[in-house]
Amino acid sequence: xxxxxxxxxxxxxxxxxxxxxxxxxxxxxxxxxxxxxxxxxxxxxxxxxxxxxxxxxxxxxxxxxxxxxxxxxxxxxxxxxxxxxxxxxxxxxxxxxxxxxxxxxxxxxxxxxxxxxxxxxxxxxxxxxxxxxxxxxxxxxxxxxxxxxxxxx
Numbered sequence: 001x002x003x004x005x006x007x008x009x010x011x012x013x014x015x016x017x018x019x020x021x022x023x024x025x026x027x028x029x030x031x032x033x034x035x036x037x038x039x040x041x042x043x044x045x046x047x048x049x050x051x052x053x054x055x056x057x058x059x060x061x062x063x064x065x066x067x068x069x070x071x072x073x074x075x076x077x078x079x080x081x082x083x084x085x086x087x088x089x090x091x092x093x094x095x096x097x098x099x100x101x102x103x104x105x106x107x108x109x110x111x112x113x114x115x116x117x118x119x120x121x122x123x124x125x126x127x128x129x130x131x132x133x134x135x136x137x138x139x140x141x142x143x144x145x146x147x148x149x150x151x152x153x
Contacts (some may be wrong), residue, residue, distance in 0.1 A: 091151070094130045106132060106145050117145040124150045 006067050020120030048056045090108055090116070102119035115136065126132060127149065134145040
């Protein structure tokens with residue numbers, strides 16, 4: 001008699017292949033069952049509502065919490081900018097100043113904004129870390145400090 005051509009490893013591979021195919025068929029049947037169950041849900045079960053905070057919920061919103069909005073209050077587009085008057089004289093600290101090039105930057109105490117300063121707009125001689133008072137003027141590249149005066153210590 002001749003020896004069988006199938007070895008142990010061939011038998012194991014065949015078993016794995018059959019098991020994989022069986023698992024795949026079971027998963028397919030499971031998905032079909034889940035799909036059929038979802039189709040049985042009523043329309044009311046499938047509806048979601050949005051509450052007053054914008055969250056999805058399964059319960060309808062309470063009509064007493066409904067906000068009334070006037071059509072005049074709705075702004076389409078970019079809202080108009082309201083200019084808040086700034087203080088005329090501001091205080092700050094010289095963050096950087098280069099005497100050779102004649103410019104520097106002042107950090108505003110209130111807004112922590114960096115403001116450009118040119119040597120032509122300085123009344124006294126200023127150095128880094130000096131406390132100064134100044135006024136702001138809008139230049140072509142942004143705010144500029146003018147009438148800069150060193151605050152005595």
